Amino acid sequence: KKMHWQAAKKVINTIEQAGFEAFIVGGAVRDYYLKKENNDVDIATSALPEEIQAIFHHTIDVGIAHGTVLVLDFGEPIEVTTYRTESGYSDHRRPDTVHFVRNLKEDLKRRDFTMNAMALSKSGDYIDYYNGRQHIDNKVICAVGEPLQRFEEDALRMLRAIRFASQLQFSIEYQTLQAIHQKASTISYISIERIQVELSKIFTSKHAQMGIEYIENTSLSNYLPGKFNTHSWTGFYSEDRQVGWAYFCLVNESDLSLLSAYRCSNKDKLFTKSILGAYESLLNGMPPIDLLRYDLSMLKTACQFAEWQNKVLPFSFDDLADRKSTLPIQHINELAISGRDLMEWSSKKRGAWIKQTLDTAILAVLNGEANNDKQQLKEWFHAFHDEG
Ligand code: ATP
Ligand code: MG
Known part of the structure; x- marks a missing residue:
């Protein structure tokens, strides 16, 4: 799994030998400082996209207009993006224009949060103009620059802040949080698919309830489909995004239309129907025919739902599994x-x-x-x- 980092170092060496700068940037630097694994190693460079294409043998143009070239020379694909600034943002979601620049500081300035705005040289030195490491030490998520302006530029950043908070169990710095509260209504500029991706990450994070609480308290919940009721999420934990979406429906009076509202897949809908069916059977004592209908993992999840919903059952999951195993047929x-x-x-x-x-x-x-x-x-x- 260290292959990506090795490939990234080789990419940086090659770019430096050609007379340009290159650094590891973004989430990989944050996670490296946090000692968390991250194989998504992105590189930022002073070289222009066409210069990168000339330096390497095997490249794929994945977004030349935004400055991104995929370098394949060292086995693992490594994304190399030219330093850039962004401007415009008249639609509150993406810049009207990007300008390539030759200066790393300019590139880091456009990034969302201080912990995501650090760079790492190939020898392991941090470039940290915005105190990212200090904020990580203090477990705070802090916008780069003026929070109100940053959320005005791109409203998705509000949900990203909350997503990182629940993934890392960090709090959101006061000014940044106030700005989210103030700009909450602008989340409606963002496509529901991108919102779905962030909510999925919140549902599957270590501290999902914290994310729900931020969504409720910043009043972002007023502009998103469904109710975000912090209380209903006490104890909730799952690494499976489908379990998260099913639970979200359950705590919204089993409203399956929410999955359509967030453009979830038909597979997600089938899963939710099945798990909510299992949960209902569970509350009815799980008759034998239903024991047959659901596999052990479904039964397990249904039992967890009961626990998170503070429903006390007269039997445990192990009891159910025992009962199932003694049935004359298993399916x-x-x-x-x-x-x-x-x-x-x-x-x-x-x-x-x-x-x-x-x-x-x-x-x-x-x-x-x-x-x-x-x-x-x-x-x-x-x-x-x-x-x-
Ligand atoms: P993850 O580990 O979840 O992928 P990440 O920090 O790598 O988190 P990405 O969405 O992969 O997040 O983005 C990579 C980097 O690009 C971020 O670390 C940040 O510097 C920058 N970035 C991404 N999205 C935005 C945004 N909406 N506004 C500003 N900068 C952003
Ligand atoms: Mg990433």
Whole structure:
């Protein structure tokens, strides 16, 4: 996993040999200071994109207009971006124009937070004009420059501040926080997809509740779909973004339309439906047929939901797992008969009766009325069928 750092150093050497400057910048420097792993090693350079393309053998132009070239010479792809300043921001989300500059300080100045505005030389020296290390030591997130202006330029930065706070368990510096409060309504300039990405990172962070609390207290919540109720998130923790989104729906009266509002995928929607179904079954004592329907990880998550919602259950997850393991079948598709068998035995046409009968057969197996055996189920079927 150190490969990216080695490749980055080689890239820097090569650029320096060609007579330009290059430094590691952004999240990798922050995480290096925090002693956290980060393989997303970005490089900033005084060389222009076309100069970078001339220096290296294998490059991909991933955004020349913004100054970014991907260098592939050393195995790992390394992003190399020309020092730049940005101006304009008339849409509150991206600069109208970018200007390439030859000075690192100018480049660092455009970055969002002091901890993200540091650079690291290849020999390990920090370039830290905005006291990023001191702010990291004090566990505060602090805008670079005038916070109000920085959020006016790009409203997404408000959510990024909150996201970093919950990931790192840092607080947001007072002036920066006041500025978020003041500019909260401008979050509506930002596309909902980008908001979804930041919320996913908040949901999966170590201290998700802290993020929810910031969203509520800065009143950003007034401009985002759904309720952000800090109290509902006490104890919540998951590394799985789908679990986060499902829980967000649950604490919003199981409002599944929120997933559409945030443009989540159909896969996310299916997951949420399933987990909310499992949770509801759990509150109903989890009947055997439902035990079959959900796998252990779903049952586990549903139990966690109950815990986070302060619902006291008369059984634990381990009890459920034990109950599940003693069932005669572990999944509905393990039933020894199929719809085809039913049609053969009854010479009736395909129809809704097939699914109903199979469900009843599963219940019969679960209740011990029949073994999960084709011959026995055939007898059971005829007895059942001849009655009906
Ligand atoms: P992560 O580890 O989550 O990727 P990161 O700090 O690397 O965090 P990126 O979105 O990858 O975040 O951005 C890389 C760097 O670009 C940031 O560290 C910051 O210096 C700068 N940056 C990113 N987004 C913005 C923004 N909206 N405004 C100003 N600077 C930004
Ligand atoms: Mg990054």
